[in-house]
Amino acid sequence: MSSNGTSQATEQSKVELRNVSKGYGDAWEREEVISNLTLDINPGELTAIVGPSGCGKSSLVNLIAGFERPDSGEILLDGKPITGPGQDRMVVFQESALIPWQTAYQNVVFGPQLRGDMSRSELREEANRLLETVGLAEFKDKYPLQLSGGMQRRAELARALINQPKLMIMDEPFRGLDAMSRELMQEFFLKIFDETRRTQLFVTSEIEEAILLADRVVVLSNKPATVRTIIDIGLERPRDFHMMGSSEAYDYKRQAMEILHEEALKSFKTTGAQADFVDAYSRRNE
């Protein structure tokens, strides 16, 4: 935590996942969700994760956040095994986790106030600065229900950032927002990332979003999730939406789409969806 209350480049952390596997259910009913996954999340980089729906992205988030433990393999944060949740990792989910009876400002200061690890003036200054950064200065005294979906998400960003985590983990944080709010969020988010260059893991189902934001896009396989490919995104920073029209961006998108398409076809074959469909079709007149 910086002593003068302003946000500065924090220590840049790295995460290493080594042969991580995770399944749910017991013995013969066990279903593997993550299989032998090895991945480095590099310091100061934004790593985006994309993958087919239900492939195990949130399960991976839960492991890195420390909410769950892998069955085998290890996850290291700056060389130390992750054994449980910690203030050094902040997670922002799709679902709002704001406290409904507290204003945006109260939500933002809640964590540090509870821990008492910042002076009152430092906390006030930092909360106001962050609310300003996410465009909520005028709305800081509103309750979550008085804020739009996008504003709620921005309040959550501020609430996570005030803890100056070593690692920010975001699991489809902009899902469900309308196109305009989503673009706005991406802009705020890029601004914040450029300001802090805090190591960031960003799960999204939108490939374009992944390319716009990330330094590396990790494409996962179908369940059980493993790394299919990693695409290094060479677009310069600061980023903006115009870059998405470049041939470079188009190439990245095509690479990712090809793999996701292959995975979708595989799932179609292996889940028996095709067989079920043929069966249902043949019975349609019964």
Ligand SMILES: Nc1ncnc2c1ncn2[C@@H]1O[C@H](COP(=O)(O)OP(=O)(O)OP(=O)(O)O)[C@@H](O)[C@H]1O
């Ligand atoms: N706590 C749990 N107990 C049992 N099964 C679970 C649990 N958590 C996840 N799963 C299973 O693991 C698989 C992957 O789920 P997960 O939520 O990680 O996927 P996802 O890639 O995040 O999906 P989405 O794209 O829908 O967000 C699913 O089949 C799910 O049913």
Ligand SMILES: [Mg+2]
């Ligand atoms: Mg998920």
